[in-house]
Amino acid sequence: xxxxTQTPKFQVLKTGQSMTLQCAQDMNHEYxxxxxxxxxxxxxxxxxxxxxxxxxxxxxxxxxxxxxSTTEDFPLRLLSAAPSQTSVYFCASSSxxxxxxxxxxxxxxxxxxxx
Amino acid sequence: xxxxxxxPQFLSIQEGENLTVYCNxxxxxxxxxxxxxxxxxxxxxxxxxxxxxxxxxxxxLTFQFGDARKDSSLHxxxxxxxxTGLYLCAGASNNDMRFGAGTxxxxxx
Numbered sequence: 001x002x003x004x005t006q007t008p009k010f011q012v013l014k015t016g017q018s019m020t021l022q023c024a025q026d027m028n029h030e031y032x033x034x035x036x037x038x039x040x041x042x043x044x045x046x047x048x049x050x051x052x053x054x055x056x057x058x059x060x061x062x063x064x065x066x067x068x069s070t071t072e073d074f075p076l077r078l079l080s081a082a083p084s085q086t087s088v089y090f091c092a093s094s095s096x097x098x099x100x101x102x103x104x105x106x107x108x109x110x111x112x113x114x115x
Numbered sequence: 116x117x118x119x120x121x122x123p124q125f126l127s128i129q130e131g132e133n134l135t136v137y138c139n140x141x142x143x144x145x146x147x148x149x150x151x152x153x154x155x156x157x158x159x160x161x162x163x164x165x166x167x168x169x170x171x172x173x174x175x176l177t178f179q180f181g182d183a184r185k186d187s188s189l190h191x192x193x194x195x196x197x198x199t200g201l202y203l204c205a206g207a208s209n210n211d212m213r214f215g216a217g218t219x220x221x222x223x224x
Contacts, residue, residue, distance in 0.1 A: 004157075033212075035214075040124075040216050041216055042119070042121075042203065042214040042215050042216040042217060043158070043203065043205075043214035044214070045211065045212065045213075058211075059213075090157050090158075092157075097209070102163075103160045103163070104148075104158075104160065104205075104212065106157025106158050106159070107157050108155070108156055108157050109155070109156070109157055
């Protein structure tokens with residue numbers, strides 16, 4: 001019963017480095033999204049996807065890229081890491097768009113530090 | 116400024132006490148959800164409210180959606196140490212789900 005799986009759990013990057021946070025779900029959900037969580041800011045939407053081949057920007061997309069080649073996978077790429085991207089990142093999925101009040105399932109989070 | 120304002124930001128109480136936390140916005144939402152998040156884990160859905168004025172109960176937790184669908188409250192009766200965590204509200208509108216910053220609740224034995 002895996003649900004939403006994120007890797008890595010922890011990562012330290014140097015400024016300017018690039019990396020990819022992996023996310024996979026085994027619930028056949030169409031909707032997937034990436035959030036970042038910062039103290040006092042709550043969860044902020046970075047990018048989301050409503051199905052394979054379709055992605056769109058959320059509230060804070062700058063500095064991040066996503067792709068959705070399969071229903072299961074939704075990787076998040078940091079192109080050139082900056083200290084402002086130090087955060088906890090959560091991948092999430094749901095069967096339908098959030099507007100319908102559907103349950104959103106979150107991964108366990110990826111702690112990223114950029115030095 | 117946050118689209119969804121949660122208050123209080125921090126709350127520390129003794130086991131057995133009652134408490135209410137609030138989630139307020141100037142925006143109207145098609146639905147509102149409450150999540151609980153424990154350290155080192157992702158948020159887990161507690162409840163979804165859809166209709167203005169709706170009240171839902173989950174054991175000792177009572178959730179209410181405001182009549183205008185702009186605000187919500189979570190009331191916990193006889194809090195237990197297992198209720199400790201970060202409580203997040205989230206409002207849904209079209210493709211977007213916006214989260215508040217959360218109320219961090221500590222229930223002391």
